[in-house]
Amino acid sequence: MQVSIETTSKLERRLTVGVPAARVDSEVDSRLQKAAGNVRLPGFRPGKVPMKVMRQRFGAGVRQEVLGEVMSQSFQEAVVQEKLRPAGQPNIEPKNLDAGKDLEYIATFEVFPEVELAEMTGFNIEKPVAEVSDEDVSNIIEVFRKQQGSWNTVERAAEEGDKVNIDYAGTRDGEAFEGGSAEGSDLELGSGRMIPGFEDGIVGMKAGDEKTLSLTFPEDYHSEELKGAAVEFAVKVNSVTALEPAELNEDLFKLYGVEEGGEAQFRKEVAENMSRELKNAVEGKVKQQVMDAVVAAHEGLEVPKALIAQEVNVLRNQMFQQFGGAAGQNLDLKSLLPDDMFTENAERRVKLGLILSEMISKFELKADADKVRSTIEDMASTYQEPEEVVNWYYANPEQLSSVESKVLEDAVVEKLLENAQITEKECSYQEAIGQAQPQA
Known part of the structure; x- marks a missing residue:
């Protein structure tokens, strides 16, 4: 096998590999001979198909299969011979695949870099x-209580952290705009889900209250048409619910894996x-x-x-x-x-x-x-x-x-x-x- 190597960049290498025709031809013949014992063709007894006929009927397909395997095997042999460490699969470009002639191809690939370690001192x-602290523990437990809490309807004015169910209709210069209206929408105040000022404007409203909010869309809003636009939202509050944290009891402890103590x-x-x-x-x-x-x-x-x-x-x-x-x-x-x-x-x-x-x-x-x-x-x-x-x-x-x-x-x-x-x-x-x- 003949191998020549070319360095095309710092990490890229190009191998030109030549494989003797005999290696390919002998493998093709070997496979055809093995296959002949099992092939059934009209006019021939099982196992008695002549090699000439086998080559005519199956030679091209077997040769393609062998060529692929020989290129893969010879590439591995070549990189070992040249002491190369390929990074990723090579790009194979066949140069000569003709029967009876030496197989020749070019393999282009990258190699692993030589890593020269820098001095790592004084950084x-x-x-x-x-x-x-005990306060940190109490704060996390309070989070757990809220996670397992229940939302209950309240008659008071909405506060930050409450959930409200609202109808709203947005207009720009008196005209409705796409995505600016909804009915029966749930919103947690303080979540930041809506544009600045929307949620703050609902704080203090009770169920049944209505209000018009004059707001401005942010300059970095995702919709080009609404960036920096002055709009109005007519808002009606349908209900206000407040979170009641779960009680600090055995049921809560079990939810977090504490059965005793x-x-x-x-x-x-x-x-x-x-x-x-x-x-x-x-x-x-x-x-x-x-x-x-x-x-x-x-x-x-x-x-x-x-x-x-x-x-x-x-x-x-x-x-x-x-x-x-x-x-x-x-x-x-x-x-x-x-x-x-x-x-x-x-x-x-x-x-x-x-x-x-x-x-x-x-x-x-x-x-x-x-x-x-x-x-x-x-x-x-x-x-x-x-x-x-x-x-x-x-x-x-x-x-x-x-x-x-x-x-x-x-x-x-x-x-x-x-x-x-x-x-x-x-x-x-x-x-x-x-x-x-x-x-x-």
């Missing part, structure tokens, strides 16, 4: 420092969950800063377009599923969710993956089995049957691998933090939770 990290145990478990959330949020914030520093330190690293394209597809499918999409739906996802929505994030993720992989190798890190176990147990602790969740992870290689990858990433972060300048910043629980960002 700045701001670490939030917070505690879960009453309010004291409920508060204890809520506090433990909040502490776990706080720990994860702080770690997430610190990790995000470390990753930002890693990317900044390797700004010049070029990554293969093929890997970016693969990552774009991963992110697109994740978003599709996140918003309720199901596999098998006949949708053009690339039109619905175009590449440019994901390209920047995909490039960052690919770059980080390559750099972290090199760091893991350099630092000789391994996914510690005890750390993997504790990570899974920590995630499982929020479920009613933690042991079942733990067993599920260990029974699913793909899920287990994702946890091992996280553990390795965390090990890299821990290693890099040894040379970072860490400044602690005291803040409240809510501030620390709000600061945490999802990992790219």
Whole structure:
């Protein structure tokens, strides 16, 4: 087999591969001979079809099949021979496929870049420092009570946080406009669902009250026709309902998995969950800063377009599923969710993956089995049957691998933090939770 290599760009390579005709022809003959034993053709006894007839009837199809396999196999042999690491599938351009002549083709592809690790010392990290106070626990419990509460009709004037059922009709210069009217519409005051001033204008109204609101659409409103438009809304309130939080009792505790111990145990478990959330949020914030520093330190690293394209597809499918999409739906996802929505994030993720992989190798890190176990147990602790969740992870290689990858990433972060300048910043629980960002 003859191989020549050409570097067409920093990451792109072009291989010209020549495969002796004998390799293709012998494989074609071998397959035709095997097939002859099973082929039934009129005028010939089973298993007695002459090779000349086999070549005439089936030779072209078998040859095409063999050519595809030989090109795939010889490409793999060529990249091993040339010590190349292809990133993605090659683009194969046949040059000579004629029978009796050497097979020749050109394979164009990208290779993984050589990652030269930058010196990661002295970069700045701001670490939030917070505690879960009794007040924080009470505030979260109040949220739980509201989540499980009931909406009851009230005779008083509407307040922020109430729900109102309204009829409204919008006009611009005395003319109705599209989407500006509704009957029997439910609206939670303070939700920000309507344009500025609409919900505030209903505060103080009772069931049966009517009012005309003079408002202006925002300049950045999605409808071109209504951007900055002065309008009026005639509003009638049909009913006002207020949220009555659920009682702090055994029924509420059971809804959140606390069967025994009453309010004291409920508060204890809520506090433990909040502490776990706080720990994860702080770690997430610190990790995000470390990753930002890693990317900044390797700004010049070029990554293969093929890997970016693969990552774009991963992110697109994740978003599709996140918003309720199901596999098998006949949708053009690339039109619905175009590449440019994901390209920047995909490039960052690919770059980080390559750099972290090199760091893991350099630092000789391994996914510690005890750390993997504790990570899974920590995630499982929020479920009613933690042991079942733990067993599920260990029974699913793909899920287990994702946890091992996280553990390795965390090990890299821990290693890099040894040379970072860490400044602690005291803040409240809510501030620390709000600061945490999802990992790219």
